[in-house]
Amino acid sequence: MVIGCVDSRVSPEVIFDAAPGELLVARNVANLVPAYEPPSTPEQDISHQHGTSAALEFAVRALRVQHIVVLGHAFCGGIKAFASDDAPLSSSDFIGRWMRQIEPAAEAIGPRADEGEEGYLRKLEFASVELSLRNLMTFPFVRKAVEAGGLTLHGAYFGVASGRLLVRNERGVFEPVSG
Numbered sequence: 573m574v575i576g577c578v579d580s581r582v583s584p585e586v587i588f589d590a591a592p593g594e595l596l597v598a599r600n601v602a603n604l605v606p607a608y609e610p611p612s613t614p615e616q617d618i619s620h621q622h623g624t625s626a627a628l629e630f631a632v633r634a635l636r637v638q639h640i641v642v643l644g645h646a647f648c649g650g651i652k653a654f655a656s657d658d659a660p661l662s663s664s665d666f667i668g669r670w671m672r673q674i675e676p677a678a679e680a681i682g683p684r685a686d687e688g689e690e691g692y693l694r695k696l697e698f699a700s701v702e703l704s705l706r707n708l709m710t711f712p713f714v715r716k717a718v719e720a721g722g723l724t725l726h727g728a729y730f731g732v733a734s735g736r737l738l739v740r741n742e743r744g745v746f747e748p749v750s751g
């Protein structure tokens with residue numbers, strides 16, 4: 573399973589050279605995995621719709637995928653929207669509300685230093701992949717499958733300008749794919 577961004581430049585099937593039937597792909601703004609949030613009241617059941625969580629449930633519980641890749645990317649508009657104070661695109665501000673879930677990633681990397689705007693955005697893109705990997709483990713069925721050895725979680729990052737794919741190693745460092 574690949575969890576990717578809706579950005580048209582970051583097509584998982586193209587990046588991984590996959591044929592139909594090979595990848596289960598869930599795409600959303602900024603390739604985010606929300607934290608596990610079961611509905612606790614009937615009202616919540618209606619007001620909270622969990623498209624990504626439903627795809628995750630299907631992939632892990634029904635298809636029993638063995639790998640989940642959170643695929644981040646450079647120049648992500650969702651990440652930029654979060655980091656800048658742009659006005660909402662509509663009064664419902666779906667993007668703003670969706671992106672606010674990466675606040676823990678922003679807190680993890682701290683305030684902007686002297687890396688400049690672009691440098692800060694790149695850091696936040698990597699940090700949001702880390703956050704999604706952590707959020708994946710908040711799903712009981714994901715944690716259970718990982719701990720049983722049947723599922724492995726991966727982070728990856730596509731440089732849309734460079735065409736380079738980076739893969740997160742076991743130390744949490746994103747490295748170019750070899751070969």
Ligand SMILES: [Zn+2]
Binds near residue numbers: 578650651
């Ligand atoms: Zn994006």
